[in-house]
Amino acid sequence: xxxxxxxxxxxxxxxxxxxxxxxxxxxxxxxxxxxxxxxxxxxxxxxxxxxxxxxxxxxxxxxxxxxxxxxxxxxxxxxxxxxxxxxxxxxxxxxxxxxxxxxxxxxxxxxxxxxxxxxxxxxxxxxxxxxxxxxxxxxxxxxxxxxxxxxxxxxxxxxxxxxxxxxxxxxxxxxxxxxxxxxxxxxxxxxxxxxxxxxxxxxxxxxxxxxxxxxxx
Amino acid sequence: xxxxxxxxxxxxxxxxxxxxxxxxxxxxxxxxxxxxxxxxxxxxxxxxxxxxxxxxxxxxxxxxxxxxxxxxxxxxxxxxxxxxxxxxxxxxxxxxxxxxxxxxxxxxxxxxxxxxxxxxxxxxxxxxxxxxxxxxxxxxxxxxxxxxxxxxxxxxxxxxxxxxxxxxxxxxxxxxxxxxxx
Numbered sequence: 001x002x003x004x005x006x007x008x009x010x011x012x013x014x015x016x017x018x019x020x021x022x023x024x025x026x027x028x029x030x031x032x033x034x035x036x037x038x039x040x041x042x043x044x045x046x047x048x049x050x051x052x053x054x055x056x057x058x059x060x061x062x063x064x065x066x067x068x069x070x071x072x073x074x075x076x077x078x079x080x081x082x083x084x085x086x087x088x089x090x091x092x093x094x095x096x097x098x099x100x101x102x103x104x105x106x107x108x109x110x111x112x113x114x115x116x117x118x119x120x121x122x123x124x125x126x127x128x129x130x131x132x133x134x135x136x137x138x139x140x141x142x143x144x145x146x147x148x149x150x151x152x153x154x155x156x157x158x159x160x161x162x163x164x165x166x167x168x169x170x171x172x173x174x175x176x177x178x179x180x181x182x183x184x185x186x187x188x189x190x191x192x193x194x195x196x197x198x199x200x201x202x203x204x205x206x207x208x209x210x211x212x213x214x215x216x217x
Numbered sequence: 218x219x220x221x222x223x224x225x226x227x228x229x230x231x232x233x234x235x236x237x238x239x240x241x242x243x244x245x246x247x248x249x250x251x252x253x254x255x256x257x258x259x260x261x262x263x264x265x266x267x268x269x270x271x272x273x274x275x276x277x278x279x280x281x282x283x284x285x286x287x288x289x290x291x292x293x294x295x296x297x298x299x300x301x302x303x304x305x306x307x308x309x310x311x312x313x314x315x316x317x318x319x320x321x322x323x324x325x326x327x328x329x330x331x332x333x334x335x336x337x338x339x340x341x342x343x344x345x346x347x348x349x350x351x352x353x354x355x356x357x358x359x360x361x362x363x364x365x366x367x368x369x370x371x372x373x374x375x376x377x378x379x380x381x382x383x384x385x386x387x388x389x390x391x392x393x394x395x396x397x398x399x
Contacts, residue, residue: 006386010367013385017364021268022313029314033393034386036310037345041361041392042265044342049261051254055271060250062275063282162291197251198291 002027009034016042112202113157113215115142120206120213129153129212134169134176134187139216144203145169145176146212147187153212155205156189161198176200249282252295256302262339263306273309277301348395353388360385 003011009031015023016038028035043049051059121139129135129148136158137146143158143166158166160178167176167185175184175192184192189200204215256277261270281301285294311317346354352374359365359373371381 006382009386009389010382013360013389016265017361019266021266022264024313024315026315029316031386031390032310032314032316034389035314036263037389037393038361039263039265040342041357041389043262044339045362045364047339048258049267049270051257051271051274052267055274056250056254059253059275059278063250063278 005031009038013038013042017045112204113142114204115215115217118204118215118217120208121216123212123214126151126153126207126210126212132174132187133171136169137212137214139203139214142203142214142216144205144214144216145187146205146214148212151207153205153207154188155203155214156185156187156199157201157203159201161185161189161191161200167200249278249285249294249298252291252298253278255295256298259299260302260306264309269309273302273305276305280305345392345395349388349391352384353391356381356384357388357392 008025008028012022012024012028012035015021022035022039024035119140121142123137123139123146126148129146131148131150134145134147134156137144137155144155145158145167146153146155156176160167160183162178162183165178167178169175169187170177170184173184175186176189177184183197185197185200186192189202191197191199206213253274257270257274260273260277261267264270264273277298281298285297346357349357355374356370359370360367365373367378367381367385370376370385371378374381376384
């Protein structure tokens with residue numbers, strides 16, 4: 001006599017609710033939709049899950065032991081579907097990276113923006129910038145948040161390093177906030193929070209005769 | 218405004234911003250570890266237990282990380298990791314259920330979550346439950362969300378263990394049929 005479907009599924013449900021691995025037997029596939037749903041419901045019980053510290057540490061060790069020489073080529077990335085999948089998430093950024101890599105092989109997020117045929121664009125008087133407050137400026141196609149620190153200025157890209165969204169300056173929190181996923185950065189571009197994102201790209205800026213100039217295009 | 222084109226390579230002192238420089242390899246690995254948190258949450262939301270979620274996340278990491286490009290932005294890393302995760306999950310269900318991947322239901326294709334740490338998965342479960350009849354929703358809520366035993370569910374619903382077991386199966390089948398927009 002075979003196991004009744006309701007008993008079959010309850011055996012799997014009971015295992016899941018005890019935190020056990022999914023152990024399926026021959027014939028369980030007949031209830032595949034119910035089993036998959038049971039796994040999703042069991043997962044929802046505890047809310048979003050995080051890796052345990054021990055597992056995270058194990059992964060870090062394994063990754064550190066991974067040889068870096070086999071970095072994926074652009075062609076391999078595209079063949080593997082990277083372009084298609086990432087396009088759904090942040091096509092703009094991906095395209096920038098893949099295309100930009102041709103001219104700057106070592107470029108990574110958080111690096112200095114070096115536009116081809118860049119030109120210094122006047123974005124205002126130093127006095128226009130309140131010390132410690134990031135202010136958004138446009139230098140042609142380059143958007144940046146410029147912050148005045150005494151007599152000097154610094155600037156970071158106005159685009160989040162993770163998603164292709166324009167940041168905004170939260171003056172009460174003194175941070176640059178990405179509206180797409182509420183991640184925040186300091187005015188100098190460092191990621192704030194437990195899970196660090198890459199730093200914002202650095203935009204080149206200078207002061208000439210009391211005027212702030214940003215390297216744009 | 219200046220209109221005169223200038224060489225793109227300005228004097229170093231012009232750059233005031235802080236650049237965080239890490240070796241390229243560890244940089245990608247660091248970024249990937251953070252992204253793997255999302256992958257873990259995503260996988261966990263599909264398999265419902267820690268041991269399988271850890272194994273599969275590890276598989277994703279070992280398959281995908283060595284192939285990531287130096288300098289890839291987080292979005293590209295995430296996209297590739299999720300693509301790998303979907304493939305690994307497909308293989309997992311296929312092996313466990315003894316079916317070819319083409320026989321697996323489309324639901325198992327597992328769309329990439331848009332929000333962090335799979336809050337979306339939890340929200341979807343809530344939305345699915347809302348679509349069910351009162352009895353079906355109640356049995357699944359008590360069993361899965363509150364962790365009741367069959368006996369406790371039976372007592373709560375003034376029913377028998379056998380009847381609750383059947384209702385649980387029917388409720389799961391019904392939940393699997395719920396289609397949500399988006």
